[in-house]
Amino acid sequence: MSEDRILHEIEQNQDEYISFFQELIQAESYNPPGNEKNVALIIDKYLKDINITSEVFPFGDNRANLIAYLNDNFNGKNLLYNGHMDVVPPGNEEEWKYPPLSATIKRKRYLYGRGATDMKGGLAAMVISLKILKKLNISNAGNLILNAVADEEIGGRVGTQWCLDHILKSKKVHFIIIGEPTGLDPLPKGLILGEKGRIAIKIITNGISGHASLPAIGKNAIYMMNEIIQNLDELDEIIPKIKPPLTQEELKELISMAFPNKEIFEKILSEQPILQNLIKANCQFTKNLTMIKGGIKSNVVPDRCEAVIDFRLLPGQNTETVLNGLKKLINKLGYQVKDEPTGLPKEIFVYLEVEEAGEASFYSDWRNSPFLKDFYSIVEKIYQRKPFYFIMPASADAKFYRNTNYCQPTILFGPGNGQLAHAINENIEIKDFINAIKVYTLFAYNFLTN
Numbered sequence: 001m002s003e004d005r006i007l008h009e010i011e012q013n014q015d016e017y018i019s020f021f022q023e024l025i026q027a028e029s030y031n032p033p034g035n036e037k038n039v040a041l042i043i044d045k046y047l048k049d050i051n052i053t054s055e056v057f058p059f060g061d062n063r064a065n066l067i068a069y070l071n072d073n074f075n076g077k078n079l080l081y082n083g084h085m086d087v088v089p090p091g092n093e094e095e096w097k098y099p100p101l102s103a104t105i106k107r108k109r110y111l112y113g114r115g116a117t118d119m120k121g122g123l124a125a126m127v128i129s130l131k132i133l134k135k136l137n138i139s140n141a142g143n144l145i146l147n148a149v150a151d152e153e154i155g156g157r158v159g160t161q162w163c164l165d166h167i168l169k170s171k172k173v174h175f176i177i178i179g180e181p182t183g184l185d186p187l188p189k190g191l192i193l194g195e196k197g198r199i200a201i202k203i204i205t206n207g208i209s210g211h212a213s214l215p216a217i218g219k220n221a222i223y224m225m226n227e228i229i230q231n232l233d234e235l236d237e238i239i240p241k242i243k244p245p246l247t248q249e250e251l252k253e254l255i256s257m258a259f260p261n262k263e264i265f266e267k268i269l270s271e272q273p274i275l276q277n278l279i280k281a282n283c284q285f286t287k288n289l290t291m292i293k294g295g296i297k298s299n300v301v302p303d304r305c306e307a308v309i310d311f312r313l314l315p316g317q318n319t320e321t322v323l324n325g326l327k328k329l330i331n332k333l334g335y336q337v338k339d340e341p342t343g344l345p346k347e348i349f350v351y352l353e354v355e356e357a358g359e360a361s362f363y364s365d366w367r368n369s370p371f372l373k374d375f376y377s378i379v380e381k382i383y384q385r386k387p388f389y390f391i392m393p394a395s396a397d398a399k400f401y402r403n404t405n406y407c408q409p410t411i412l413f414g415p416g417n418g419q420l421a422h423a424i425n426e427n428i429e430i431k432d433f434i435n436a437i438k439v440y441t442l443f444a445y446n447f448l449t450n
């Protein structure tokens with residue numbers, strides 16, 4: 001058995017792999033509501049057809065998680081591949097060049113569809129790597145576990161977290177790869193070591209209703225909200241400063257290693273405002289007002305206004321950090337923050353409601369991992385370009401593994417460009433998908449045999 005045989009096997013079976021990937025896209029799993037079972041059943045059949053142990057764990061209305069094992073020995077080194085089966089809804093389907101569930105191939109080069117990038121490509125590639133390793137019958141010095149999960153797009157509690165708490169906890173795992181898209185055009189592939197946390201907080205301002213012709217009577221809840229929004233930047237001062245896991249200088253250094261020299265990197269950086277912003281966002285707490293609602297009629301003073309703010313946190317910051325900061329700010333503006341959403345008639349107050357909360361996480365000992373070094377060199381070899389280590393401003397399921405100390409050595413790597421995730425006309429380069437199959441298979445092969 002050699003690496004060449006694996007690569008040859010993959011070259012020979014590309015068409016079969018591509019149709020399996022298309023099948024996953026065609027299995028609708030928009031979240032909300034989820035429907036991940038549509039995808040789980042296809043994966044389950046694909047694996048069972050080659051005698052791989054696979055189990056589907058259904059829940060709710062047509063939802064499911066799936067766990068499969070290359071063999072039944074868990075006493076050696078264990079590697080876990082995680083990929084989510086849910087995708088975000090397509091938005092306005094009229095705007096898509098090809099229907100989002102069609103999995104249309106264009107010029108034999110690109111595959112279009114919701115989930116092509118985020119992340120049915122990475123998921124399919126992981127499933128296929130399991131099949132190849134089974135077929136090649138490698139020794140059982142360790143195990144490869146596949147966890148296909150639900151719910152990633154809504155926070156992962158009934159997906160990755162459920163699987164960890166109920167099935168995986170008893171099995172020691174030494175390294176985890178999550179197959180999220182880690183391309184960042186025009187950069188080479190990223191190996192993602194950390195992610196920011198995300199908290200969504202709904203602010204509700206409660207004023208006093210009245211006739212709009214008498215502005216002095218009543219208390220306009222939209223004006224109250226406006227005051228809070230206008231002063232939101234003060235939070236940057238109120239919330240205690242914290243050291244980011246990697247500084248802007250360190251991040252620049254890490255990306256520049258993927259370029260022939262620093263001058264070339266500096267030139268690209270100066271032409272890429274997205275990259276500049278990305279580096280900056282990775283090193284600080286950020287906030288963004290994303291939803292607002294208020295008023296019931298054009299001639300009535302509104303007594304209620306709701307706004308949702310999306311906060312992105314660094315490791316070490318949590319829900320309390322943000323809630324305390326917001327309370328301080330709102331008190332400073334002269335409003336009381338109540339613990340209950342309802343008050344007496346004609347009571348003026350603000351209420352804060354945490355809608356979603358996930359902490360940041362970071363694989364801190366990454367520089368000392370022989371697994372990661374091997375993974376890096378495989379990616380470099382297959383993609384014929386040096387990848388780079390990085391962290392990302394969005395959140396992913398890695399936090400469940402890292403922050404519970406189940407497996408700190410968790411990274412994200414997968415086919416597709418991050419910029420196309422959740423986008424209209426989401427697509428992936430087929431070559432990228434095939435390369436990911438090669439990387440996942442070769443790495444697991446090395447991991448399980450060395």
Ligand SMILES: [Zn+2]
Nearest residue numbers: 084118119180
């Ligand atoms: Zn994703």
